[in-house]
Structure formats: C-alpha cells, structure tokens
Amino acid sequence: MENILEVKNLNIDLITEKGNKKLIDNVSFNVGKKQSYGIVGESGCGKSITALAVMQLLSFPLKTSGGEINFHSEKESVNILSLKKNEIRKIRGKEISMIFQEPMTALDPIFTIERQIIEALKFHTDLNKKDMSDMALQMLKKVGIPRAEEILKEYPHQLSGGMLQRIMIAIALICKPKLLIADEPTTALDVTIQAQILDLMNELKTSFDTSIIMITHDLGVIAETCEKVAVFYAGQIVEETDVVTLFHNTAHPYTSGLLKAVTSLGDKSKNLFTIPGMVPAGGHMPKGCRFEERCNKKMKICKDKSPELIEIADGHKCRCWLYAESGDN
Template sequence: MSALLQIKDLDIELRTQKSAYKVVEDINIEIGRKQTYGIVGESGCGKSLTAMSIMGLLSNPPLRVGRGEIIFDGRCDLLKLTGEKMRKIRGKEISMIFQEPMTALDPLFNIESQVVEVLRFHSNLRENEMKETALEMLKKVGIPRAESIMKEYPHQLSGGMLQRIMIATALICNPKLLIADEPTTALDVTIQAQILDLMNELKNSYDTSVIMITHDLGVIAETCDRVAVFYGGQVVEEADVVTLFHNTAHPYTFGLLKAVTSLGDKNKGLYSIPGVVPSADKMPKGCRFAERCGKRLDICMDTAPGLIEIEEGHKCRCWLHERGYSNG
C-alpha cells in the first residue's frame, strides 16, 4: 500500500534583506496509512516548520520552501496547490492540533461557533445537523456537560478541556492525517496521560494517520510506530520506535535518552546535552552536532555526513557509522 504522505528533499529557507538561510534541509519522510509517526528534537530543530509546510501555513515572507515535494495520498503535491485548493484539504483531509490551545482558539467566539465553523466550511450539513455533530464530537472526546460547554468561551475553560476541544475540532471531518504539534506541552502530567490515551483511542476509531511532534521521548514511546530525530533542521536518525530505543545509533539520540533516564537516578544529577542548537546563520561546516558531541572525529568538523541506512529501516547521519566505527 502506498504511503499517505511523502516528504521528498524538503528545504525551508529563512530570507532576510541580506541573505537566505536553510532552517530545514533535505527532509525525506514517509508516513504510512493508519501510522503514528513521531518527530522529536529540541526546540529550534525544525519540527514545527516542517509541519507548517505540510499545512501550507509558513509565513511567507520571511519563510519559504526552497525545494522539495510533499505528496499527499498519492494524488497531489501540496506545495503546488493554489490557496483555494489547499483550503479544501486543510481542516478536512489534513488537520492540526497546535501547541497552545488557549491561543489557537478565538477568545471572541464561543466553543460551538468554533467547532461548527469547520463543518460549515467543509460539509453540506444543515445548521441543526452541524450543531448535533459538534455536540456528539465533544462527547466523544470526554467533555462533561457538553451542551453547556458549547455556549462557553475559551477563557472559561481549563487547558485540558481546551485541548480536548482542539482534538474534537481537528477530527470532526474524519481527516486522513492529523498533525499534533506538542499537544501535551502546556498540560500537567495527569492531563497529559489522559490526552495521549484519548488520541490513541480516537486514532484507531477514525483510521487516521498521526504525526506526533514533541521533545518528549516518553510521548514517542507511548504513541508512535516510527520516529525521526531532528537536529539543526535535519533528520539525524530514523527508525521504528523499538529500534530507536534499544539500538540507538546517533550520539544526539543517545543524549536525549540519557537526559530522560537520568530523571530516575537519585545518585546523579540531571543530565543535559552540553551546548545549544546552532542558529540558522551559524550552522557548522561539517556535522551540525559536532561541537556538542563527545565522540566526534576530525572529519566531523569539516565534512557533513549523509543520512545512510545502517540496517534495514534504520537510518543515521553520523561519520561513526559511515566509517564503520561503533558508538558503543
């Protein structure tokens, strides 16, 4: 069966008056049907920009796609669609849950009007049918007293409730692809677990593919089938979720995992990867992770490694593997 979404050779540029910088480079990803695909990495690695390019929501200027293709459902390149054609897909066939539900919802309109708006744009239902559909969807995502919640405004509801409403809005047209951009970041731990359980349940009910964007490897482990690790605007490792956790290849992925596992070690301090993600205008000449890597070779500083397949279905961008070394 063909992939639902194929991202091929995607570059995203940040243009200024004086120059242009690649903030996302050479992204090649395939998302299967009914698959949950994770994208993980620190802030500033290009995760959200990649998602925004899929949705056609890059702020142009200053951002633009420099090259590449995003093939959806085997029938069209999303990057070549007109604004009108993209609007027919966005919200109906591809939906997105944004990071901050409080800012994603309009404070001037009640919940009913905002959920119904999607149906008004993408369906031929009558007004009373749209309201009934919206009410039923709110109940499906676990909203208590849904009838009264429909009449309330975003500022009257908790973060967890707002996130459930965002999920309901995103799924109400039964999309083929749901992009969840840090869907649990603003929530406390208990509510995070409830939202993740809800998303897993609804994904299976609606046969929807999901792109889960997060910096939390715990979320990846709980929800994803396959995962790409982003660093400096590139994919540095890609594998199925079991392989990524048990046969980790890239030093950056090792660092992310070590930071998580150090949380449970009372005898040692919390581990963090030294340094910061380089900015787009100061990308290193060689490997983008080299300056923060404790296993770098001389070649890492001068020559950028390619993303190679080190075993079936497992790719890594690291000279340690290209030269036959082992990370240990």
C-alpha cells in the same frame, strides 16, 4: 506499508535583508496510512515549521525553497507545495488537520466553542445548522468532555487547559481527516491530563483510521504513541527508525544524549545529564557535522565534512560518520 504522506528533499528558508538562510535542509520522510509517526528534537530544530509547511501555513519571512510534499488521499495524489490557496483550503481541515501548541491562543476568545467547532463543517460540508450542532455535540462527547451541551455555549476563557486541548482535538477531527498533525499537544498540561490526552489520541486514531504526526521534545510521548520516529537536529533528520529500535538500539550520539537526559531524571544518585552546548543558530551552520561541537564521539572528519543520512540496518537510518562505512551510500 502504503504511505499517506511523502516528504521529499524539503527545504525551508528564512528570508533576511542579507539573503536567505536555510532552516530545513533536504528533509525526507514518509508517513504510512493509519501510522503514528513521531518527530522529536530540541526547541529550534525545525519540527514545527516542517509541520506548518505540510499544512501550507508558513508565512513571511519563512518560505519553502525546494522539495515535494506529496499527499495521497482516497481520490487523488497531490504535491501540496504546488497547490494554489483555494486548492489547499479544500484539503486543510478536511483531509489534513492540525492541533496547535497553545489552545489558549489557537482558539478565538470572542466566539463560542460550538461556533469554532462547526466552522470546518460550514466550509467542507453541506449540512444544515442542526446537523452541524449535533455533530459538534457528538464530537465533544467522543473526546471526553463532560456536560457537553453546556460547553458548546461557553467561551474559551471559561475552560481549563485540559478541556481546551480536548476541544482542539475535536475541531481537528470533526471532518474525520486522514492525517492529523499534533504539535506538542501535551506541553502545557499536567501529567494526569497528559496521559488522558495521549490515551484519547490513540483511541481516536483507531476509531477514525487516522494517521498521526506527533511533534514533541518529550521521548515519553513518543514511546506512548508512535510506531516510527525521526530525530531532528539543526534542520536535518539525524536518525530515523521504529520506536523500539530507537530506545533499545540507539545509533546517533545526539539521540543517545536525549535518552540519557530522560533516564537521569529518575536517578537520585546521579546529577541530571545535559548535552553540552546549544543548537546552532539557523543560517549559521558549521561546515561539517552540525552536532560536532556537542558530540563526545567526534572525529577529525566531523569538523570538515557533513555526513549523509544512510541506512545502517533494515529500516534504520543515521547521519553520523561512525556508521559511514557500514552504511550504503
């Protein structure tokens, strides 16, 4: 499959008075054209700041300290990290768009919905005001907004969370981007609205031939929307494979723990399963495997030496000493 995005050895640091602390450590992954790629993991594992790096939206005290983020558009291929501010603005919102976690805070309360939707069109197109309004209206109808003509004139505080999330999707898709990053797009929504939003995103992916990076801590969302998935832990990818293999042939003990926690929700005869301990704080990583203190399969080597991310089967990578001998270093 041809790739639209290639992240190579990405490093992100936290700048402090006592020196820089590495939060993202040599992360690499590829997103294919028209592919849905999932990034899953606990809060604090580095999912969102990786997405912000792709959008060149990291702000002090965070900064990228190494690696490449290569974006392949129809016209050219560029390393996003090498672009100047005026150059990345031509890509951001047009070629690559992002749906942020909280629509209530992402939308400006003093501007109408219409003005916020057409903002990207003003920057990236030469359309007149009427054409932009018509496109905004069509996009609201596309994302399933009722009484769309009236909604255009309303303000964010007048709408529900589900409606605002649909409007965020409309804003992200108004310029028909080739890559859409969805950062926890269903976190604040009830179960019924979540299902509607996921169905909508799957439908729009087909309509616009858009690749999607789905960032979430919910494995149910991954199962519903993604073809390939990377499991993040403490700033590293610990497992990467297709979504079917992830659920049926799990390799890393951390991924197994996440799955066990989800499946225990529906079993009333057993206690809710939790992974003991907590994710290490950024910049205070252990010498060996970062999951060692929480792992029920740890060995002596795990404490002293960090494992590499290796291919343990065709298209299946894992960062664990359990598979070191079977993998290809």
